[in-house]
Amino acid sequence: MEGDIAQMGQFIGAGLAAIGSGTAAVGVGNVAGNFLSGALRNPSAAASQTATMFIGIAFAEALGIFAFLVALLLMFAV
Amino acid sequence: MATEEHSEGLAFHPMDQFKIHPLFREIEPGTCVPDQGITDGCLKWYEVTNATLWMGLSILAIILVFVIGTRGRSIIPSRIQSIAELAYNFVHKMVEDVAGHEGVKFFPYIFSLFCFIVFANFLGLLPKSFATTSHIAVTAVLAVAVFLTVTIVGFVKNGTHFLGLFWVTSAPLPLRPVLAVIELISYFVRPVSHSIRLAGNVMAGHAVIKVFAAFAPLILISGMGFLVTPLSILAITAMYGLEVLVAFIQAYVFTILTCVYLKDALHPGH
Numbered sequence: 193m194e195g196d197i198a199q200m201g202q203f204i205g206a207g208l209a210a211i212g213s214g215t216a217a218v219g220v221g222n223v224a225g226n227f228l229s230g231a232l233r234n235p236s237a238a239a240s241q242t243a244t245m246f247i248g249i250a251f252a253e254a255l256g257i258f259a260f261l262v263a264l265l266l267m268f269a270v
Numbered sequence: 271m272a273t274e275e276h277s278e279g280l281a282f283h284p285m286d287q288f289k290i291h292p293l294f295r296e297i298e299p300g301t302c303v304p305d306q307g308i309t310d311g312c313l314k315w316y317e318v319t320n321a322t323l324w325m326g327l328s329i330l331a332i333i334l335v336f337v338i339g340t341r342g343r344s345i346i347p348s349r350i351q352s353i354a355e356l357a358y359n360f361v362h363k364m365v366e367d368v369a370g371h372e373g374v375k376f377f378p379y380i381f382s383l384f385c386f387i388v389f390a391n392f393l394g395l396l397p398k399s400f401a402t403t404s405h406i407a408v409t410a411v412l413a414v415a416v417f418l419t420v421t422i423v424g425f426v427k428n429g430t431h432f433l434g435l436f437w438v439t440s441a442p443l444p445l446r447p448v449l450a451v452i453e454l455i456s457y458f459v460r461p462v463s464h465s466i467r468l469a470g471n472v473m474a475g476h477a478v479i480k481v482f483a484a485f486a487p488l489i490l491i492s493g494m495g496f497l498v499t500p501l502s503i504l505a506i507t508a509m510y511g512l513e514v515l516v517a518f519i520q521a522y523v524f525t526i527l528t529c530v531y532l533k534d535a536l537h538p539g540h
Contacts, residue, residue: 243367243368246522249523250467258459261466
């Protein structure tokens with residue numbers, strides 16, 4: 193066992209930031225699931241809305257990416 | 271992160287695959303220690319690296335498919351020509367649907383982006399290759415280029431009306447300054463999320479494959495191997511399948527977000 197308490201804090205912080213990435217997965221799944229349930233009710237309208245779904249997924253994912261960015265910064269930049 | 275540092279852990283470090291090294295020489299040990307001011311043997315900015323090689327290869331592949339593959343211009347397309355036509359129509363329709371008729375002017379740029387990312391992603395999936403899009407440096411250049419293009423186009427097309435993007439007239443007046451701050455932040459954060467989304471997805475997938483690949487030779491070392499090795503080989507296969515999907519979807523998402531930003535620049539009203 194080596195290293196100091198600041199390094200320990202870095203690693204714990206990076207791990208906590210990974211939780212944020214995980215919750216973004218919940219958001220993305222929510223978007224896709226709701227799209228699917230809507231698409232199964234009205235399949236004829238589904239094809240025209242896939243682009244919207246991907247945009248929604250991308251925006252939901254963006255905040256998870258910030259958590260990931262924090263983890264990267266803690267691991268490599270601080 | 272050389273192999274000997276991790277001799278008791280994994281057989282190799284999962285992030286080693288993203289190392290950039292010069293193509294035509296080895297970095298001598300001890301000639302590149304930036305901490306002690308020794309930088310003689312370090313990578314120079316003009317040197318050809320493995321990243322350069324694989325970016326060049328993806329451009330070669332694009333030329334092969336889209337220039338040489340479609341040279342026949344036959345009415346009944348050959349296989350490569352139909353792939354090129356499919357890709358062309360796919361992106362053209364995307365630009366038209368999302369960015370509108372005015373956005374079609376920017377189709378060549380968006381199509382180049384799409385092709386480069388798709389080919390870089392798929393070439394990066396080949397064993398022993400190097401995934402250029404896993405580097406934030408590469409994707410950040412693409413994303414910042416998109417950001418600058420969109421901002422300049424917005425100001426050239428709409429003048430100061432472009433700032434209406436931040437002043438949401440459909441919201442009640444007291445709320446508008448607050449929204450303006452939020453819109454401003456979300457506007458300038460675009461290149462960050464745009465680039466890290468692509469790099470993060472590609473990098474994470476490749477790293478996971480390598481983690482399982484490091485578990486796979488356990489059968490040679492320990493008794494647990496009979497359980498771990500088949501499972502990890504199965505996991506590599508599954509992750510690889512997922513990565514093929516991600517390689518395409520991330521290129522698609524990158525392009526469609528470019529179209530969305532372009533639409534914002536061409537029609538800044540909410």
